[in-house]
Amino acid sequence: MMQVRTPLTVITGPLGSGKTTLLRHILDIFPQKIAILINEFGEIAIDSKIVQGKNVEMADLGGGCVCCSLLGEFEAAVNEIIDSVAPDYIIVETTGVAEPDALVFDIQESLPTVRLDGVVTVMDADSIIKYPSIGHTTRIQIAAADTILLNKADLVSESELEQIEAKLRSINEIATILPTIRCKVDSDLLFGIGRERVQPLPHHVHQPEFESFSYTSSANFNRDCFDDFVASLGTDVYRAKGFIRFEDRIYLFNFVAGRWELEPFEQDATELVFIGKQLLPKRAEIIERLKLCHTSF
């Protein structure tokens, strides 16, 4: 008997565009048993701690890029998860800095146990308005999409949204483009896409532009001091995320392109990841400033 192929969706999109937000939304609305594979950029895995649910199985693909060096590990993880939990559905979240074409090619060519249902690309409307020139990696993420969620629609005007839509359309003529707020979209627009288009073998020139470092601590932090620290990150840091312990409790911290949010979250300690272009020379100074916000050890 022929084995039934498990449908698989790839979620991609630039740093901080809303991929984890989409996963959290999917877990709220999608009743089937889902296995999620996350490939993160940064030494500490944050996303897999944020995405939690009853009917969900998680696997971390580790730091690195599933677009190239990790493909073997990816295939092994998919097969292992099918054997061990037999999910109804598999979702792969790629890092924001990954070009998904090699991954898509690999799924279609080398994974007979799965069927690529579709590629969903989450775009950040706020960031496109702030940084209008679309980089090489983002362009590939847009071009590979079957569905594009034009997310953070609440942060831009109607006419800006139209401008962005035209820009996306010029890179991808066939994808469905859906403006969203916090990736709220019906599951039938995400799943059952039944992608038929085949990804040709990509010619991969991997240009790592972003650098990251992480910081962990068991100290308490002062909230006002931390607010000032975040405000001073400027343009050195494009993305930061993780957990921070203030005097009252621990919060999930999310910073993208100068905007940030804190959300009460169950976690044990402060763990932060910082991502930016040419960031490593600034690492020591950034950590020094953060440590000034300690209130206790």
Ligand SMILES: Nc1nc2c(ncn2[C@@H]2O[C@H](COP(=O)(O)OP(=O)(O)OP(=O)(O)O)[C@@H](O)[C@H]2O)c(=O)[nH]1
């Ligand atoms: N205002 C607004 N904020 C949003 C929206 N969607 C997501 N966010 C926020 O954007 C931040 C980043 O969202 P994530 O879902 O963590 O982004 P991501 O793509 O998983 O990030 P990486 O995995 O680091 O690339 C969080 O603070 C979210 O709450 C939206 O539609 N509107």
